[in-house]
Amino acid sequence: MLGTGENEIVDLWPLRKGADARFSEAVRAGRMSREEARRIEDFATRGFTIFEGCVESDLVDALCRDVRRISDSPGCFMVTDHRNGRSYAYSTEVFDHFESAFDLYVNLESARRVCFHPTILRFLGLLFETAPLAFQQLLFQRSNQHPIHQDTAYVCLEDPLHMVATWIALEDVVPGRGELTYYEGSHRIPHRLFRDGSKRFSPGVDDEEAARRHIATEAERLGCAKRDFIAKKGDVLVWAADLAHGSNPRTRPPDETRMALVTHYCPLSTRPFYFRFLPENRGIQAYDGVAHMASYYYSLPASGVIRPNFRIP
Numbered sequence: 001m002l003g004t005g006e007n008e009i010v011d012l013w014p015l016r017k018g019a020d021a022r023f024s025e026a027v028r029a030g031r032m033s034r035e036e037a038r039r040i041e042d043f044a045t046r047g048f049t050i051f052e053g054c055v056e057s058d059l060v061d062a063l064c065r066d067v068r069r070i071s072d073s074p075g076c077f078m079v080t081d082h083r084n085g086r087s088y089a090y091s092t093e094v095f096d097h098f099e100s101a102f103d104l105y106v107n108l109e110s111a112r113r114v115c116f117h118p119t120i121l122r123f124l125g126l127l128f129e130t131a132p133l134a135f136q137q138l139l140f141q142r143s144n145q146h147p148i149h150q151d152t153a154y155v156c157l158e159d160p161l162h163m164v165a166t167w168i169a170l171e172d173v174v175p176g177r178g179e180l181t182y183y184e185g186s187h188r189i190p191h192r193l194f195r196d197g198s199k200r201f202s203p204g205v206d207d208e209e210a211a212r213r214h215i216a217t218e219a220e221r222l223g224c225a226k227r228d229f230i231a232k233k234g235d236v237l238v239w240a241a242d243l244a245h246g247s248n249p250r251t252r253p254p255d256e257t258r259m260a261l262v263t264h265y266c267p268l269s270t271r272p273f274y275f276r277f278l279p280e281n282r283g284i285q286a287y288d289g290v291a292h293m294a295s296y297y298y299s300l301p302a303s304g305v306i307r308p309n310f311r312i313p
Contacts, residue, residue, distance in 0.1 A: 014043070039123070040126055047184065048237060059117070060234055062113070064170055066111070071092070078310055097255070100139055102139075104139050106302070115168070116288070143178020143250055159269075160198075163266050164241065165241075177250060184224055186244035189215065192214040228248060285301035297310040
């Protein structure tokens with residue numbers, strides 16, 4: 001726990017000191033199995049867990065088909081425009097494998113079925129002790145080549161450590177295509193607060209390189225081993241909010257794909273930081289009685305395929 005002058009930084013319950021007693025009581029009461037308790041304790045120690053072969057091939061294939069059909073609904077999807085050097089664009093009649101897409105769970109049932117897979121929901125439910133809220137999603141067709149970072153600097157919540165993310169392989173990962181890499185146990189490195197006293201990075205104000213040096217120095221000091229996620233289709237990596245991660249450099253041709261779905265979740269006890277300045281996007285939509293959705297780019301709740309209300313800078 002650490003005061004920021006605005007909120008105290010408090011971990012999810014399994015990552016706090018003294019969680020052992022709650023694990024034992026939950027097992028005795030039948031709220032979780034011994035295997036589930038073991039996995040969550042391991043997650044708390046290492047900052048991640050991997051569910052191999054978790055998402056069935058038919059669910060993955062359905063999502064990939066829908067991704068290829070994004071061009072059928074021009075204007076209804078928020079995508080990147082990297083070929084033209086821009087961060088954002090509205091979808092058009094052309095959507096190639098160079099670009100990424102945001103919050104597909106808003107318009108695609110196939111994305112919802114993948115990111116709200118029962119195995120994922122069960123694990124998140126044990127961590128959050130409530131149904132999860134998916135508040136940001138990124139469909140990557142290629143590696144984004146992000147340097148090592150902690151999500152809490154860029155994917156912001158009112159309670160920054162109450163975030164959990166999934167990286168779901170939509171195809172077998174080929175080394176050299178910019179595979180995901182992460183540092184085991186790096187979620188435990190000391191907090192480095194930004195100029196406003198929070199864990200949120202402010203462009204033009206904060207020193208991004210200094211933050212990266214802090215991560216590298218502390219990860220080395222604590223002996224955090226570097227791991228590469230050479231996943232098979234359907235594998236799911238679940239990581240804690242502050243686990244340091246990024247992409248390895250691409251060494252293979254840049255047009256080769258590395259398709260993955262990344263979703264960030266939190267419990268309903270907190271809220272995405274964007275709720276502060278996007279009142280029209282504070283809506284929360286229930287999904288099938290087991291989860292919830294919110295979006296930076298769309299006004300929810302809604303039905304059918306809708307258009308984003310995000311204003312491109």
